[in-house]
Amino acid sequence: MSAPSLEKPEGPAKPTVRRTLPGPDGLVWTMLRLHRTALWVWTGYAVISLGLLLWLWGPGASAAQKAFDTFGYSGAQENGWEGKSFPFSAWLPEFLSPLGSFDTIFYEPASLTRLLAIGIAVFAAGPLIARELELGTARWAWTQSVTPTRWLVAKLTVPALLITVCTSLLVIVYRLVWNAHGHLLIAGIGPRSFYFNIGPATVANALFALAFGVLAALVLRRALPALAVSGVVTYLVGALRGNSWPFQGRYQQPEIPVHSKAITSGGAEIRDPGCYLDKACLARHDVTGFTRQYLPSSDYWPRQLTETGILLGLTVLCVVAAFLVLRRYQPKKTRQGARG
Numbered sequence: 131m132s133a134p135s136l137e138k139p140e141g142p143a144k145p146t147v148r149r150t151l152p153g154p155d156g157l158v159w160t161m162l163r164l165h166r167t168a169l170w171v172w173t174g175y176a177v178i179s180l181g182l183l184l185w186l187w188g189p190g191a192s193a194a195q196k197a198f199d200t201f202g203y204s205g206a207q208e209n210g211w212e213g214k215s216f217p218f219s220a221w222l223p224e225f226l227s228p229l230g231s232f233d234t235i236f237y238e239p240a241s242l243t244r245l246l247a248i249g250i251a252v253f254a255a256g257p258l259i260a261r262e263l264e265l266g267t268a269r270w271a272w273t274q275s276v277t278p279t280r281w282l283v284a285k286l287t288v289p290a291l292l293i294t295v296c297t298s299l300l301v302i303v304y305r306l307v308w309n310a311h312g313h314l315l316i317a318g319i320g321p322r323s324f325y326f327n328i329g330p331a332t333v334a335n336a337l338f339a340l341a342f343g344v345l346a347a348l349v350l351r352r353a354l355p356a357l358a359v360s361g362v363v364t365y366l367v368g369a370l371r372g373n374s375w376p377f378q379g380r381y382q383q384p385e386i387p388v389h390s391k392a393i394t395s396g397g398a399e400i401r402d403p404g405c406y407l408d409k410a411c412l413a414r415h416d417v418t419g420f421t422r423q424y425l426p427s428s429d430y431w432p433r434q435l436t437e438t439g440i441l442l443g444l445t446v447l448c449v450v451a452a453f454l455v456l457r458r459y460q461p462k463k464t465r466q467g468a469r470g
Contacts, residue, residue, distance in 0.1 A: 254343025
């Protein structure tokens with residue numbers, strides 16, 4: 131007789147565990163899909179701004195640089211007045227020709243960044259928060275195992291991450307353009323205002339706009355009033371940046387010193403003879419080139435860091451206040467053992 135088999139009986143088959151790559155949870159994907167139009171607008175803004183900056187860094191400065199190499203600062207001024215840097219500047223009427231100059235186009239990304247802060251506040255107050263409160267989609271999400279706190283964290287974190295990465299990249303590229311071609315800019319309010327408004331404070335201003343827009347939406351709970359208040363307050367904060375210390379003011383800040391010299395055929399640096407557009411005068415002084423550089427301002431970083439600290443402090447206060455206001459949306463717990 132053969133020995134009985136002692137094999138262990140097979141149990142129910144274990145389900146196969148599929149390994150998946152880590153990624154955002156359903157709440158993040160839902161938010162990105164819900165606001166995909168705003169995401170496309172933001173992507174378009176980033177691509178257009180970076181493309182314009184890279185063009186200014188490369189071929190966009192060629193006409194102004196050629197004029198500067200020939201006549202010095204006078205050539206840069208003439209290029210700014212004639213407006214021949216933009217590819218389609220020849221199509222502009224004569225009274226609009228300065229709009230096509232390197233000097234004018236140089237400030238366009240900065241103007242878009244300032245306007246974008248207002249747009250961020252309006253978006254955060256309206257479509258991002260207040261509209262969902264009005265339509266009831268927020269409360270519906272809170273009943274689907276998504277707590278109000280987790281909902282607000284996602285609403286703040288995802289836009290803040292996109293804003294920080296994109297705005298920081300724009301600031302870095304903008305400073306590269308400034309360092310490479312700042313000498314081609316016409317002196318005045320423009321370079322001073324621009325120089326004191328690129329840096330970490332630009333990123334902090336956009337984050338403040340997001341935080342205040344969210345807070346206004348949670349307090350007012352209506353889209354139109356919330357976006358109106360957030361837009362006005364963000365605009366006023368931008369105006370305060372331009373007219374009050376420690377914010378970088380257009381008129382209170384000191385003039386940026388400029389170092390300008392002419393170069394002779396022997397390579398020696400001499401004082402600019404002031405020949406303007408007279409080639410014969412330049413030949414008499416044996417001038418073959420020019421150098422010009424805006425010198426670093428001694429109080430740039432103290433002011434820049436002070437402004438950044440104030441804006442980040444206001445941002446933190448708005449975020450804390452938003453979570454405190456959110457507590458009134460929490461469902462009230464019923465007391466156990468309450469008398470009927």
